[in-house]
Amino acid sequence: MFTLDCDRAYLYAHPERDLTADEQSRYEAALAERARGVPAQYITGHQEFWGMDLIVAPAVLIPRPETEHVIETVLELETSDVRPQTSAKTRGSEVRRLRSEVRIADVGTGSGCIALALAKELPDAEIHATDISAAALEIARANAARHQLEHRIQFHQTDLLAGLKPDFDFIVSNPPYVGESEEDQVQLEVREFEPRVAVFAGPKGIEVITRLISQAQAALRPGGWLVMEISGTIADGVRGLLDGWQEVHIASDLQGIPRVARARKPRG
Numbered sequence: 614m615f616t617l618d619c620d621r622a623y624l625y626a627h628p629e630r631d632l633t634a635d636e637q638s639r640y641e642a643a644l645a646e647r648a649r650g651v652p653a654q655y656i657t658g659h660q661e662f663w664g665m666d667l668i669v670a671p672a673v674l675i676p677r678p679e680t681e682h683v684i685e686t687v688l689e690l691e692t693s694d695v696r697p698q699t700s701a702k703t704r705g706s707e708v709r710r711l712r713s714e715v716r717i718a719d720v721g722t723g724s725g726c727i728a729l730a731l732a733k734e735l736p737d738a739e740i741h742a743t744d745i746s747a748a749a750l751e752i753a754r755a756n757a758a759r760h761q762l763e764h765r766i767q768f769h770q771t772d773l774l775a776g777l778k779p780d781f782d783f784i785v786s787n788p789p790y791v792g793e794s795e796e797d798q799v800q801l802e803v804r805e806f807e808p809r810v811a812v813f814a815g816p817k818g819i820e821v822i823t824r825l826i827s828q829a830q831a832a833l834r835p836g837g838w839l840v841m842e843i844s845g846t847i848a849d850g851v852r853g854l855l856d857g858w859q860e861v862h863i864a865s866d867l868q869g870i871p872r873v874a875r876a877r878k879p880r881g
């Protein structure tokens with residue numbers, strides 16, 4: 614499909630189709646790349662996330678299916694969470710008006726997958742996306758343009774939340790969370806081909822999250838939510854760091870591995 618730039622139906626419909634010499638050599642070049650371990654997504658330049666086709670390149674982490682749980686969590690909280698200034702009697706249009714003011718920050722946006730999915734699902738939300746990597750932000754911007762969402766997301770090259778105006782309703786992140794001490798347990802493809810700054814957080818794996826929790830504490834409005842992707846290795850550490858937050862919950866992914874941590878900033 615990649616070599617011929619066609620869909621699967623075309624392959625089934627044209628089993629007799631021979632490759633031209635040029636197509637054959639492109640196919641073999643792609644196979645050779647794959648054989649030396651390059652992830653298929655970096656060869657084709659594409660990965661699907663939340664029903665969207667995203668451009669990926671070695672400057673960004675390849676979006677993973679388990680990160681879709683982060684989106685599900687935010688949507689569930691956004692739907693059930695009525696903002697504090699909304700009275701119990703408020704109904705209908707006013708709830709929608711207040712909800713439309715929701716401000717979200719996606720920290721470490723990479724390909725932009727989380728920010729884009731939330732922009733698609735929450736058409737009135739104000740969305741900010743940060744990354745420390747200029748090259749990653751370039752790809753995130755290209756993905757936003759590709760899905761006509763470029764006017765919906767404000768991109769910032771910064772360290773976590775530095776310089777952003779506070780009072781967010783949601784701070785959402787899939788931060789780097791692998792420890793350098795567990796490097797030899799990481800798949801070769803990830804270690805060798807995905808950006809180090811996207812994967813490794815420091816010796817223990819919890820270093821970036823530690824700073825993120827403290828910055829989120831300052832940048833969230835009272836009652837706002839922090840939603841983060843984590844791994845089983847650091848789940849206990851994350852729970853400890855969220856001491857003093859409310860409604861702390863760590864949900865597992867489809868493999869039963871602790872994956873999405875959520876916590877609410879106390880109301881005062």
Ligand SMILES: C[S@@+](CC[C@H](N)C(=O)[O-])C[C@H]1O[C@@H](n2cnc3c(N)ncnc32)[C@H](O)[C@@H]1O
Binds near residue numbers: 721789811
């Ligand atoms: C695990 S990747 C996640 C990418 C994307 N959000 C996703 O879910 O696929 C982590 C991202 O955080 C960025 N990052 C690492 N340290 C950062 C920091 N101190 N401030 C902002 N972004 C950072 C990396 O460049 C990378 O794009």
